[in-house]
Amino acid sequence: METVKIGEQTLTWLKGGVTHMDGGAMFGVVPKPLWSKKYPHNESNQIELRTDPIYLNLQGKNILIESGIGNGKFSDKQKRNYGVLEESEMESSLKQIGLTTSDIDIILMTHMHFDHACGLTTFENNKWKSVFPNAVIYTSQTEWDEMRAPNIRSRNTYWKENWEAIEHQVQPFKEEIEVLDGLKMIHTGGHSNGHSIIVYENGEDHYIHMADLMPTHAHKNPLWVLAYDDYPMDSIDAKQQWISKAIEENYWFIFYHDAKYRALKWDKEGEIVSSVLREK
Numbered sequence: 001m002e003t004v005k006i007g008e009q010t011l012t013w014l015k016g017g018v019t020h021m022d023g024g025a026m027f028g029v030v031p032k033p034l035w036s037k038k039y040p041h042n043e044s045n046q047i048e049l050r051t052d053p054i055y056l057n058l059q060g061k062n063i064l065i066e067s068g069i070g071n072g073k074f075s076d077k078q079k080r081n082y083g084v085l086e087e088s089e090m091e092s093s094l095k096q097i098g099l100t101t102s103d104i105d106i107i108l109m110t111h112m113h114f115d116h117a118c119g120l121t122t123f124e125n126n127k128w129k130s131v132f133p134n135a136v137i138y139t140s141q142t143e144w145d146e147m148r149a150p151n152i153r154s155r156n157t158y159w160k161e162n163w164e165a166i167e168h169q170v171q172p173f174k175e176e177i178e179v180l181d182g183l184k185m186i187h188t189g190g191h192s193n194g195h196s197i198i199v200y201e202n203g204e205d206h207y208i209h210m211a212d213l214m215p216t217h218a219h220k221n222p223l224w225v226l227a228y229d230d231y232p233m234d235s236i237d238a239k240q241q242w243i244s245k246a247i248e249e250n251y252w253f254i255f256y257h258d259a260k261y262r263a264l265k266w267d268k269e270g271e272i273v274s275s276v277l278r279e280k
Helices: 023-027 076-082 090-096 114-120 141-148 164-169 232-248
Strands: 003-006 009-013 018-022 046-050 054-058 061-065 106-108 121-124 127-130 136-140 170-173 176-180 183-187 196-202 205-209 252-254 261-266 272-277
Touching: 003 205, 003 252, 018 023, 018 076, 023 046, 106 176, 121 164, 127 164, 136 141, 136 164, 136 183, 141 170, 164 170, 205 232
Parallel strands: 061 106, 106 136, 136 170, 205 252
Antiparallel strands: 003 009, 009 054, 018 046, 054 061, 121 127, 176 183, 183 196, 196 205, 252 261, 261 272
């Protein structure tokens, strides 16, 4: 498992599964001759997107960023359409760092689309149950509301089996919340109306998780937004604000989906100056 040490924190990437989504959809109006130079694709024009949660311990709390795609949530048709070649190995991943799913205290959910939220629940004894029974789960109020009452567009990604069993664990927030000292979730909208980013700031120790506003390093250009984004201009506005700030202030960027980089830093000229590569 890959790690990066940022100040006193060590961030560790766990095995949450993988999807392969259509490259055209993932890069929106950007022509394939441009995006294909930045990110590889397979013969079906799909790009590899990891769904690997990030573990950290902060102030004595065991924290996950996102939850992976779980196990047993996909039909054969869905596995084919979404390119699900691996499912979650969260229990074994946590065991390697001396933890169980019951040890997780906090889960930060940037949004609740199926590829982020399927790992929250599992089907046992003819019912859905929480995978992380002792965790407080944070997501924005806007996201939580739509999760439970999706519209005609979003109902394909907000699944009731991903929220009904964990409803009592969810602590929604309005526009911003400081979960622990220095660790914030900030509502941005864009990818979904309730989408949030995660920012950590403590002295000179900074990192940012842009989630699906910038799912891979190849999405650094503020105009390169997903066709899946419900509010693309909000995505562009948020990217313009946060990417420039993070580069200016020497943040680490951390990724849930990127198949090449776990984390990286860019300099002001756009060159990668530090990085953690995913081990194949």
